[in-house]
Structures are given as C-alpha cells and as structure tokens.
Amino acid sequence: MKIKKVASELELERVVAGDEAAEVTGVHVGDLLSNVMSRAQAGDLWITIQGHQNVAAIALLTEVAGVVVAEGLDIDDDTIVKAEEKGINLYQSQLSSYQLAGQLYDLGIK
C-alpha cells in the first residue's frame, strides 16, 4: 500500500512529505536506535516516540518508507529540517505505537 493511502487511513498528520508514492511493505516499532538500525527493513513504516534529528539519519540509512512519531510527541525543528533536506516522509499521530500498529495490521500490512 502506498504511504499516502496509509497516512490517510490512519489519519496521520503530515509533517514532511517525501516520496508519498513509496510503498509500505512492513512496520517496525522501536525507540532504541541501535535496535531500529539493525531490525528495520527498507519499506517499513517506522513508528517511534523519538522526535530528535537522529531519527532522520536512521530513516535515511534504513530506507524505511516513512516515520510516524506517536503519542503526539514533539518533533524537533532540526528533525523537520533534516527530513525536508533528505525527502523523508515524516508524520505525527496522537495515537500510541500500539494503536497505530494495530490499525496497520488491520489494513493488511503484516
């Protein structure tokens, strides 16, 4: 499913639009960055509660389809600037990581 469609289904708030035609092929939920670095796969939608700029670096290196910052937590301005520079899809949601993961599962992303 294209990330644009996923974002609309989950009512994600778009913070930075990168390539919204990117295909979401899986999901990774994680806040420990070394773990995300080694486990997230290219094409995953990464759900996290981290909003600092290293999130953008990891998103770029892992080639995830996009990042969702859960629980309505703040996203640093530096993160937004970096995501814009690198064309990373960045979203925000008031929902918890658990709720988001559940909805993605229901959408058929397994």
Added chain:
Amino acid sequence: MGSNADSKEIINAEVEAGDFSSGGEISSKLKDLLRKLGTSSKLIRKIAIITYELEMNIIIHSEGGSLAAEVNPGRIDIIARDEGPGIEDVDKAFKPGYSTASESVREMGFGAGMGLCNIKNYADNLEVESELGVGTTIRASIDLK
C-alpha cells in the same frame, strides 16, 4: 592488514565528539558511494549498520576521532579511530546491555548497550585496540561475497 598497494581508502572523515547533529552523515555518504560502486543492497545494509554504530560511538563516548573505509581484495574495512578516553574493559563493553552512556544520551534512544554487539554481529572480522588515556581503534571487516 592496513594500507598496502591493494588497499584503497574511499572515505576518511573526522567525527566530532558530542556532535549529534551530524550523526549518521558519514555513514550516509559511504552508503551513497558504495551504491555508485555497484555494491549489493544486502552488503550495503550490513556496512551501514556497522558504520553508523561506529560513528555514533565516537560522537557519544569519545573525545573525537575519525571514520574511514578501505576497499581491500575481497573485503571492505571500516576503521574507527578516536583520541580517548579508551575502553576500560573491552570484554565488558561487548556484553549486551552494558553501557556507560549518560542518562541524557539514553533518553535519545542511544546507550542501550547494543551498539558494539550490532557491530560484532554484522562484521565478518573485528579487531579492537584500546588504551586508557590514549584512544581506541576498531577495524571491522566485511567480506565482499
């Protein structure tokens, strides 16, 4: 190992201590470079994980250093050098979950004691030299097969 006629350094950049804003930049540059050289995605992923961990370790734990990548026959070496403080107990540092990171660093999602384990898991060969008060050099080799 080390530099010889068959060895080609493709990147060598300084890493500043505490410079979180640049974290991952050298890893990204190396990744782009490897892609241009036609390296497979699977290898690039391994190398990116190792390079990122080494880069962040210099930023988080050291007093500054450098990160380099060398293409050697049959393998790529990633070399992280720093100017201290050195690792007190290398065996302990490789224990999963062991970390000396500060609380503020942990809040950012680092310092979970996974970095060196990741490097060990993804490298085909790993050499660590560390001396207190002098510095640490880590050479991680990845086979090109």
